[in-house]
Structures are given as structure tokens and as C-alpha cells.
Amino acid sequence: MFFRGLVAVFLVTTCVVVYNLSGDHNPKPLTILLWTTWSGKESYPYFKEDVVDSKCPQVCLFTRQRRHLKSSAAILFHGKDIYLNDMPSYRSPQQRWIFFSLEPPTATSLSMLEKLDELFNMTMTYRQDSDITTFYGYTVQARKRPRVTVKSKEFWRAPKPGAAVWMVSHCKTDSRRETYVSELQKVLPVDIFGKCGKHVCEPKASDACYQDAAKNYSFYLSFENSICRDYVTEKFFRPLLFDLVPVVLGGGDYVSVAPPGSYINALDFRSPAELGEYLKRVAGDPEWYESFFLWKNHFKLKYEHLGCKLCSKLHSDIASGRTFTYNKFRKWFLEDARCANWKQLLHGRA
Numbered sequence: 001m002f003f004r005g006l007v008a009v010f011l012v013t014t015c016v017v018v019y020n021l022s023g024d025h026n027p028k029p030l031t032i033l034l035w036t037t038w039s040g041k042e043s044y045p046y047f048k049e050d051v052v053d054s055k056c057p058q059v060c061l062f063t064r065q066r067r068h069l070k071s072s073a074a075i076l077f078h079g080k081d082i083y084l085n086d087m088p089s090y091r092s093p094q095q096r097w098i099f100f101s102l103e104p105p106t107a108t109s110l111s112m113l114e115k116l117d118e119l120f121n122m123t124m125t126y127r128q129d130s131d132i133t134t135f136y137g138y139t140v141q142a143r144k145r146p147r148v149t150v151k152s153k154e155f156w157r158a159p160k161p162g163a164a165v166w167m168v169s170h171c172k173t174d175s176r177r178e179t180y181v182s183e184l185q186k187v188l189p190v191d192i193f194g195k196c197g198k199h200v201c202e203p204k205a206s207d208a209c210y211q212d213a214a215k216n217y218s219f220y221l222s223f224e225n226s227i228c229r230d231y232v233t234e235k236f237f238r239p240l241l242f243d244l245v246p247v248v249l250g251g252g253d254y255v256s257v258a259p260p261g262s263y264i265n266a267l268d269f270r271s272p273a274e275l276g277e278y279l280k281r282v283a284g285d286p287e288w289y290e291s292f293f294l295w296k297n298h299f300k301l302k303y304e305h306l307g308c309k310l311c312s313k314l315h316s317d318i319a320s321g322r323t324f325t326y327n328k329f330r331k332w333f334l335e336d337a338r339c340a341n342w343k344q345l346l347h348g349r350a
Contacts, residue, residue, distance in 0.1 A: 029059040030314055033072040035088065036081035047307040060311035074122070074314055076100050079108045084115060096314065099326075100124040102134055102233075104226040105334040106174045113330040120326045122317070124310060127230045127337070128253065132313050135304050137237035139259045142300045148293075155214075155243060156293050157286040163279065164190045164247065165213045166221040167205060171196040176341040177223035177249055180272050187276035190221065210242040217244070218283040219264070224250035228339040232257060240301060245292045247279070249342060259295035267345060 038044050047062050069075070069088055072095065079101035091097070099120040101108065124132040164184075171178060181190055193199040193209070201209035213220060220239040224231060232252030239246045240262060248254060249266040264282075269275040282288050326332060340348075 029061045030073040030311070030318070031061045031063060031068055031071055032074045032076055032310065032314065033066070033068055034062060034064050034078075035066070035075050036078045036083075036086075038078050039080065047310075056305070056308040056311055058308070058311045058315045060307070060314065062307065073318065074098055076124075076310075077120075079103065079125075082108075082112060082116075084112070094318075096121045096317065098122040098124055098310075099329070099333075102126060102136075104174075104228040104231050104339060105337050106226050106228070106339060108333075110334070113334055116329045116333075118325055118327050118329075120329060121324055122313070123326065123333075124306075125333075126232070127333075128256075129336075131317075132309055134306060134309075135257060136232060136234050137301050137303050138257050139295075139299050140302050142298060145297060148296055152243070152293075152296075153290065156290045159286075160216055160218045160283070162191055162217040163188050163283060164219040164221055165193065165217040165244075166190055166197070166223070167193045167201070167209065167213075168196045168223075169194045169204070170225050173225040174339065174341065175223065175225055175227045175249065176343060177225065180223065180249060180266065180342050181221065183272035184276050187273050188279055191217070205238075207242075210238060210244070213239075214242045214244050218289065219247050219279055220244040222246040222248045222250070222263075223266075224248075224252075226339055227251040227342060227345065228337045231337075236263070237301060243293065245282075245289070247275070251338070251340075259299045259301070262292060262295045264292075267342070270346065 034044050034047075042064060044062070044064075063072075069090055070092065074096040075088060076098045077100060079099060080103065097120050099116070099122070102125070104126075105113065122132065123130040124134060126134055126136075166181060178196065181192070184190060191197070191199050193201050194204060201212065203209075222235040222239060224233060224235060227249065228251045230252055231250060232254065236246055236248055236250070236252070236254070236258070240259065246263045247266055248263050254263060254265060264275075264279070266272075266275050269278065282292075
């Protein structure tokens with residue numbers, strides 16, 4: 001088994017054991033105990049997929065077996081699955097407790113947040129000031145200039161029968177995006193797919209649905225269910241893969257993660273009506289519309305390997321002897337998130 005450059009992965013009941021066999025790094029694995037479920041499910045799919053699909057530079061063992069509590073270097077807690085009556089009975093002074101969440105604070109019980117001060121040593125969230133930031137995607141400059149085909153350019157310039165499409169399953173949200181869309185529909189046709197609309201595409205959110213949307217619509221509404229600092233999800237990145245122009249409504253730092261010139265920000269406009277008029281002008285000008293795809297000549301999208309990123313950070317923290325405790329966790333996660341709905345943001349500028 002001891003061959004350079006190989007990664008062996010063993011699945012034992014609910015344990016995932018990862019041995020990095022490259023010989024270039026410390027071969028001793030650190031155990032990370034996944035204490036809670038993930039949205040009620042036993043499986044943590046992101047971590048499993050990451051360790052299989054990538055060559056992690058460090059060695060870690062991810063397990064759901066609580067008998068490894070005392071030997072674990074870190075305990076990971078998924079935010080919305082934390083229950084105070086189900087916390088570890090033992091804590092080593094050297095052990096890192098990690099708060100993990102891909103969702104904004106609105107997805108976690110507010111009464112629970114009050115009781116999480118002085119518990120966590122590390123954070124792994126969408127926030128850019130987390131110890132580990134969980135980007136759904138990010139943009140890098142292509143080493144080799146991608147080849148944009150004539151067929152692609154013809155597809156971008158081809159007239160689309162519909163103006164905007166929205167695929168959505170949550171009809172009442174903290175961002176009040178549903179009321180924004182209602183206002184937008186007064187000036188621009190928006191076809192709504194899923195539980196909140198009249199249209200259906202199955203399997204929902206599949207590649208086939210996005211491909212069909214790209215053929216029939218100029219714009220995709222990438223409206224987040226919460227408008228919070230740094231919060232950007234797959235709602236933004238997936239349309240980019242299918243030659244759709246995302247119209248974003250969210251609190252993310254899109255400039256830092258998005259391909260330049262690839263999207264339209266609803267919050268740059270004074271009202272839904274003003275946005276709608278702008279979208280009509282863009283859709284009616286093939287050259288202008290095509291400009292939203294020029295990023296494909298120079299940039300590409302990449303995706304995070306959460307398991308590897310967590311493992312590397314844990315190794316470096318332990319090696320450095322870094323110690324830290326979030327004494328005011330509620331303030332950091334909730335108050336510093338600066339969540340608001342779209343009306344509050346637009347009216348705040350007036």
C-alpha cells in the first residue's frame with residue numbers, strides 16, 4: 001500500500017478513513033468527529049465526495065462514531081442540528097470544537113445562539129471572516145485561454161422566447177424575494193418553476209432543467225432566501241455553467257467571487273421596475289447581452305474541497321499551537337451578519 005502519490009479511502013460503516021500515501025506530508029491522521037447530523041441526515045456528503053475526488057495534502061479521518069470522542073482532534077457541529085441536551089460529556093483542552101454551517105444565522109434557532117458563547121474554537125461557514133470559508137465556488141484566471149466556439153456565440157446571440165426564469169421551492173423567505181419578484185413581474189415576464197409557480201421541470205434543479213432554461217430565457221433570478229453579509233450559494237454559480245445570465249439579490253461580495261461582468265445585481269437599481277426596464281434593454285441588444293459571457297475567454301469557475309480544506313486548516317492550527325475561543329459567538333454569527341430584506345436595503349439608501 002505504500003506507494004507515493006496515492007490516496008486510499010476506506011469506508012467502514014459510518015466512518016470515512018483517509019490515508020494520504022504520498023510520503024510528502026505527515027502520515028499521521030487527525031480524527032474529526034462529526035458529532036451532529038447534517039440537516040437530520042447521518043451522511044455528510046460534501047466531505048465524503050471531497051476525499052474521494054481530490055488528493056488532499058494532509059491526512060484526516062472523518063467519523064460519526066462517538067466512541068472516538070476522546071481521541072478526536074476536533075469535534076464538528078452542524079449549526080441547525082445542535083441540541084444542548086446532546087453535547088459531548090468530555091472535552092480535551094487540546095480539542096478543537098468547530099461550528100459548521102453553509103446557511104445564514106436565520107437557519108439556526110435564535111434561542112440556541114444565545115447559549116453558544118465560549119464553546120467554539122473554530123468556525124467553518126460562508127462568512128469570509130470565518131476560520132474556514134466555505135465558498136460554493138470562486139473564479140480563477142484560466143492558465144490557457146479557453147476556446148469560445150462560434151456555436152457558443154451564436155447561442156448567446158439567439159433570441160430567447162422568455163425574459164427571465166426563477167426556480168424556487170421556498171415561497172416565504174427572510175429576504176422577501178417573493179415580493180421583489182411580484183413587483184418585477186409588473187414590467188417583465190418571469191416564469192416561476194417549482195412549488196411557488198405554475199411551471200414544472202423534473203428532476204428539479206437538474207442539469208436538464210438549467211439547459212432548457214438557457215434555451216428559453218435570457219436571465220436567471222439568483223435570489224437568495226436571506227440577504228446576509230457574504231452569503232452566496234449555488235443559486236448564483238450553477239446558472240453560470242449553463243450560459244444563463246444571473247440576476248442576483250443577496251448580500252454576497254459578488255465582485256470577489258464572480259467572473260467579471262457575468263451578472264446583474266438587483267440591489268444596484270432603485271426598484272424592481274427599474275431593474276425590469278434595464279433587463280428588457282439588455283435582452284433586446286444581442287451585442288450587449290453577449291458581453292455578459294466574455295468572461296469565458298479568460299476565467300473559469302472552481303469549486304471548494306471542503307474536507308481537504310478543513311483537514312489542512314486543522315493540521316496547521318495544531319502545528320502552530322494557535323488557541324482561540326469565540327467568547328461572543330452570537331454577536332459574531334448573528335449580529336455581524338447584517339441580515340436584512342430587500343426593502344430595508346433599498347429604503348436605507350433613500
